[in-house]
Amino acid sequence: MMRVNQANWDARTPVHAASRFYGVDEPPDPSRWFAPFEWEDLGDLTGRDVLHLQCHLGSDTIAFAERGARTVGLDISEASVAAARAIAERAGADVEYVRANVYDAPTALEGRRFDVVYTGKGALVYLPDLDRWAATVAGLLRPGGRLYIVEFHPLLTSLGPEPAVGEGSELLLRHDYLGGRDAIRRTVTRTYTDGPPVQGAIESYEWTHGLGEVVNALVGAGLRIARLRESDELPWPRWPEMDRTPSGWWRLPKTSPRIPLLYGLLATP
Numbered sequence: 586m587m588r589v590n591q592a593n594w595d596a597r598t599p600v601h602a603a604s605r606f607y608g609v610d611e612p613p614d615p616s617r618w619f620a621p622f623e624w625e626d627l628g629d630l631t632g633r634d635v636l637h638l639q640c641h642l643g644s645d646t647i648a649f650a651e652r653g654a655r656t657v658g659l660d661i662s663e664a665s666v667a668a669a670r671a672i673a674e675r676a677g678a679d680v681e682y683v684r685a686n687v688y689d690a691p692t693a694l695e696g697r698r699f700d701v702v703y704t705g706k707g708a709l710v711y712l713p714d715l716d717r718w719a720a721t722v723a724g725l726l727r728p729g730g731r732l733y734i735v736e737f738h739p740l741l742t743s744l745g746p747e748p749a750v751g752e753g754s755e756l757l758l759r760h761d762y763l764g765g766r767d768a769i770r771r772t773v774t775r776t777y778t779d780g781p782p783v784q785g786a787i788e789s790y791e792w793t794h795g796l797g798e799v800v801n802a803l804v805g806a807g808l809r810i811a812r813l814r815e816s817d818e819l820p821w822p823r824w825p826e827m828d829r830t831p832s833g834w835w836r837l838p839k840t841s842p843r844i845p846l847l848y849g850l851l852a853t854p
Contacts, residue, residue, distance in 0.1 A: 586768055587661070587686060590711055592786035594662035597776050598642070602668045606778035606821070607644055613676040615648035618706070618820055621832060623735055626812060626851050630654040633700040636725060638687050639708035643669030647678040649703070656680045657699075659690055688717060691724055698727045705736035706820075710791045713768065715798055719806035723854065732808060732852040738815065738845040739795050741823070756841065764793040796848065808852040815845035
């Protein structure tokens with residue numbers, strides 16, 4: 586299933602690299618993908634070794650290098666890594682990119698360890714085994730290092746992106762919040778960005794992971810949860826009724842329930 590996903594992300598990459606969503610051809614602004622609380626939790630990165638797992642195009646990976654970190658991005662897709670290298674070169678950013686399945690990261694990175702491992706914003710849903718992932722991440726951290734996850738809240742994932750035929754605009758639970766079922770097989774020609782249909786490999790697999798599953802996997806790998814935040818903002822308007830916030834991100838209007846759409850989790854060895 587992960588090989589199927591790898592082919593799917595290879596096929597998505599040219600569509601994403603040309604999309605307005607990522608804005609690769611515009612002046613680089615990698616910090617737009619980060620909530621202010623992320624930098625508060627991460628602290629000063631000057632001279633730190635930072636690893637960004639499942640980095641895709643590396644649009645946000647560059648932000649770590651801009652803040653003085655020695656930065657490495659890792660992704661399963663060869664096409665994504667090639668695009669990320671080109672984007673970093675155009676931006677004049679010193680970022681190393683490595684192609685590998687996240688579970689193979691210790692081998693692909695030749696045993697290197699990092700001060701900060703960062704991941705999220707749509708990454709965990711593509712991992713079938715969180716216990717193995719947590720053990721992998723723990724092994725990538727130096728003593729005193731930090732894992733930082735900023736991920737779409739599983740409640741957001743449970744809400745369908747658009748109403749089905751005959752439904753109103755209300756937010757309804759359409760998908761599982763808790764994991765434990767089989768992988769979700771998707772066959773779609775359109776991704777979350779604008780642009781033309783994906784050509785070729787249109788099949789992918791996703792796995793649902795509740796917040797409790799994430800926390801317990803990390804604790805089971807010997808990590809300590811230092812902070813957990815829940816945020817009602819997203820870096821793009823998932824629903825058309827969302828309002829722009831002072832941070833430049835988006836939240837549901839005041840007439841809607843205030844619910845978590847994103848979470849930030851800081852863990853240490």
